[in-house]
Amino acid sequence: MSEIVLEIKDLSTHFFTDRGEVPAIEQVSIRVHKGEVVGIVGESGCGKSVTSLSIMQLVPSPPGKIVSGEINFKGEDLAPASEKRMKKIRGNEISMIFQEPMTSLNPLFTIGNQMIEALRIHQKVSKKEAREKSIEMLKLVGIPRAESIIDEYPHQLSGGMRQRVMIAMSMSCNPELLIADEPTTALDVTIQAQILELMRKLNKEKDTAILLITHDLGVVADICDRVIVMYSGQVVEEGTKREVLKDPKHPYSKGLIRSIPKLHGREEKLYSIPGTVPKPKMDRIGCRFAPRCEFAFERCFKENPGLYPTGDGRSSRCFLYDKSEGDKKINAATNKEATIGG
Amino acid sequence: MEDWGDVMFAYIMRRLLMLIPVLLGMTLITFSIVHLIPGNPAQVILGETASAQAIADLEENMGLTEPYFVQYGIYLTDLLQGDLGTSLRSKSAISSEIWPYIAATFELTVFAMLFAIFIGVNAGIISAWKQNTWFDYLAMLIALIGVSMPVFWLALMEQWVFAQELGWLPAYGRQESRDPIAAITHFYVLDSLIHLDFDRTVTILKHLVLPSIALGTIPMAIIARMTRSSMLEVMKSDYIRTVRAKGSGQFLIIYKHALKNAMIPVLTVIGLQAGVLLGGAILTETIFSWPGIGRYVYEAISYRDYPVIQSGILVIAFIFVMINLIVDILYKKIDPRIKY
Numbered sequence: 029m030s031e032i033v034l035e036i037k038d039l040s041t042h043f044f045t046d047r048g049e050v051p052a053i054e055q056v057s058i059r060v061h062k063g064e065v066v067g068i069v070g071e072s073g074c075g076k077s078v079t080s081l082s083i084m085q086l087v088p089s090p091p092g093k094i095v096s097g098e099i100n101f102k103g104e105d106l107a108p109a110s111e112k113r114m115k116k117i118r119g120n121e122i123s124m125i126f127q128e129p130m131t132s133l134n135p136l137f138t139i140g141n142q143m144i145e146a147l148r149i150h151q152k153v154s155k156k157e158a159r160e161k162s163i164e165m166l167k168l169v170g171i172p173r174a175e176s177i178i179d180e181y182p183h184q185l186s187g188g189m190r191q192r193v194m195i196a197m198s199m200s201c202n203p204e205l206l207i208a209d210e211p212t213t214a215l216d217v218t219i220q221a222q223i224l225e226l227m228r229k230l231n232k233e234k235d236t237a238i239l240l241i242t243h244d245l246g247v248v249a250d251i252c253d254r255v256i257v258m259y260s261g262q263v264v265e266e267g268t269k270r271e272v273l274k275d276p277k278h279p280y281s282k283g284l285i286r287s288i289p290k291l292h293g294r295e296e297k298l299y300s301i302p303g304t305v306p307k308p309k310m311d312r313i314g315c316r317f318a319p320r321c322e323f324a325f326e327r328c329f330k331e332n333p334g335l336y337p338t339g340d341g342r343s344s345r346c347f348l349y350d351k352s353e354g355d356k357k358i359n360a361a362t363n364k365e366a367t368i369g370g
Numbered sequence: 371m372e373d374w375g376d377v378m379f380a381y382i383m384r385r386l387l388m389l390i391p392v393l394l395g396m397t398l399i400t401f402s403i404v405h406l407i408p409g410n411p412a413q414v415i416l417g418e419t420a421s422a423q424a425i426a427d428l429e430e431n432m433g434l435t436e437p438y439f440v441q442y443g444i445y446l447t448d449l450l451q452g453d454l455g456t457s458l459r460s461k462s463a464i465s466s467e468i469w470p471y472i473a474a475t476f477e478l479t480v481f482a483m484l485f486a487i488f489i490g491v492n493a494g495i496i497s498a499w500k501q502n503t504w505f506d507y508l509a510m511l512i513a514l515i516g517v518s519m520p521v522f523w524l525a526l527m528e529q530w531v532f533a534q535e536l537g538w539l540p541a542y543g544r545q546e547s548r549d550p551i552a553a554i555t556h557f558y559v560l561d562s563l564i565h566l567d568f569d570r571t572v573t574i575l576k577h578l579v580l581p582s583i584a585l586g587t588i589p590m591a592i593i594a595r596m597t598r599s600s601m602l603e604v605m606k607s608d609y610i611r612t613v614r615a616k617g618s619g620q621f622l623i624i625y626k627h628a629l630k631n632a633m634i635p636v637l638t639v640i641g642l643q644a645g646v647l648l649g650g651a652i653l654t655e656t657i658f659s660w661p662g663i664g665r666y667v668y669e670a671i672s673y674r675d676y677p678v679i680q681s682g683i684l685v686i687a688f689i690f691v692m693i694n695l696i697v698d699i700l701y702k703k704i705d706p707r708i709k710y
């Protein structure tokens with residue numbers, strides 16, 4: 029594998045609210061290589077946004093705070109970095125786009141004004157040069173009439189267009205890493221495909237690594253190289269797209285994948301994992317997924333599972349893969365799965 | 371894209387057209403003042419002891435013998451020609467004597483408003499920025515005291531402390547009465563600058579301090595609270611997150627992106643407060659012997675000088691409408707989404 033751009037190690041971010049401490053993410057470890065597209069998937073509330081905001085130190089603070097862990101970006105730990113240092117990183121070496129294209133641009137300034145600002149913060153360029161560069165970026169992301177759109181206000185553009193503007197703006201300083209937090213969720217399906225296509229193109233052309241956050245496995249299947257599955261603030265499984273989609277190890281991933289509507293094959297009722305993601309609390313005992321897990325056994329309610337190797341270089345946060353449990357559990361699970369018809 | 375200047379011009383023209391019914395309504399009200407007096411207006415004006423001849427003369431003079439709609443027509447035509455009627459007391463044309471009063475009120479209001487906006491907006495911004503720090507608590511405590519303090523009480527306190535006890539600032543009037551300015555525009559600050567008489571500018575500014583603070587304190591407190599809450603709201607928005615994600619510094623975030631958005635609701639408050647301020651001016655002018663429109667009308671009331679009362683009210687209402695027109699134009703300038 030090529031050079032590592034981002035390596036998050038055991039990152040925990042907690043919120044200190046009036047109702048006590050909320051461990052939004054716990055011991056999250058993620059690795060992104062140069063030019064790679066890594067997907068983070070998981071249900072709403074599992075900590076995807078908190079993870080991505082933590083990397084940029086943009087978690088609203090107070091109440092949020094990174095309590096432990098490292099965020100190594102090109103060999104530098106950003107977790108303890110000063111605001112001054114982060115300003116140099118944000119938008120320049122790591123940039124970010126968000127789920128809400130309709131509200132992510134300031135309504136009172138023109139597209140050009142906002143794009144030029146983004147460029148001039150980080151590069152010593154004249155207004156004119158910045159404007160030319162911005163027009164060039166708008167063309168790159170496929171905005172028609174870029175020369176006139178640049179003088180328009182956000183409300184004059186559609187959601188898809190605004191997201192393109194956001195992408196153009198975030199790519200204008202040639203960042204090493206682009207974090208995209210559900211960039212297509214708010215858009216309709218055809219626009220969604222176009223935006224993903226655009227991101228893949230930029231990834232290939234500019235060799236920008238992308239950390240793509242989504243709850244849509246279809247998106248993962250579309251453009252990701254590797255996938256990280258999160259559940260209730262923890263990483264539960266990680267692997268290449270192929271591995272995770274074709275051969276999920278963790279019971280939660282299995283459930284997620286079963287819930288993708290299949291166009292081919294037998295028509296069956298759309299599967300969904302029963303229950304909902306539990307709200308994060310301090311000092312929880314037992315596997316987070318246990319209340320919803322069809323394979324749960326006594327130990328799952330008494331101890332916290334670690335990450336256990338699954339034998340093929342991957343790992344899974346599930347007792348089924350703990351060697352001390354022996355093979356019987358895994359076999360039992362696989363058999364049960366076979367009878368369900370996964 | 372259309373030319374910005376053209377868009378703005380068309381917008382202002384539309385707003386001006388929309389003012390016509392408002393202005394007509396105002397004249398209708400001031401016109402009615404005289405006719406809502408129970409009994410014969412001429413009798414009321416002249417008092418119990420007036421002779422029948424005097425009453426008949428005044429009726430004739432004021433056109434009271436004509437039917438209402440004819441009278442209103444005449445009133446409107448006169449107004450359009452800049453004729454505000456004749457003062458019963460001074461016997462001179464109101465239009466020729468009202469300007470110094472308007473200028474005095476305007477000057478006071480502008481300074482009070484500048485004080486209110488400058489202090490209010492900045493205190494609001496810093497309070498939001500340093501939310502839940504001692505500055506925030508102190509500023510909001512002062513704002514709370516500010517809104518709950520009666521204007522007359524504050525005015526009297528100011529006079530007592532800063533004029534009487536400390537002797538720092540004058541308590542009455544617009545200038546030293548023994549050394550009056552040769553007025554040109556009747557905006558004395560401006561006049562003194564035109565005369566290049568800067569010592570006098572200082573004296574005139576000193577006279578403005580206490581009444582401006584008395585008049586501006588309530589709007590200042592309201593603007594500070596509004597700015598703070600509006601800033602806090604805006605700082606949570608998605609586009610501010612985007613600005614931070616771009617790597618912009620705190621100053622750019624607050625004074626460029628957040629402030630402009632936060633000013634939209636604050637502007638509404640400023641427009642409304644301008645009205646409160648004009649109303650408050652009557653009280654403040656009386657306490658500080660400020661020769662403004664408020665005092666002009668106040669004195670007219672005690673002389674039952676109805677034409678002056680009518681015109682004074684009309685002028686105050688007109689100023690209020692104009693301030694709100696300016697606020698509307700500023701809205702449009704700030705917010706490109708505003709259509710109509």
Ligand SMILES: Nc1ncnc2c1ncn2[C@@H]1O[C@H](COP(=O)(O)OP(=O)(O)OP(=O)(O)O)[C@@H](O)[C@H]1O
Binds near residue numbers: 070076
């Ligand atoms: N400002 C906050 N204050 C307190 N708790 C918070 C705050 N923001 C997030 N959390 C907690 O962090 C957890 C993770 O939230 P996060 O926004 O990362 O979820 P997500 O995976 O991005 O979900 P979604 O798919 O809905 O965007 C939530 O359960 C929530 O309780």
Ligand code: SF4
Binds near residue numbers: 316317322325345347
């Ligand atoms: S540890 Fe137990 S409850 Fe958790 S996923 Fe594995 S089997 Fe299910």
Ligand SMILES: [Mg+2]
Binds near residue numbers: 076077078209
């Ligand atoms: Mg999210």
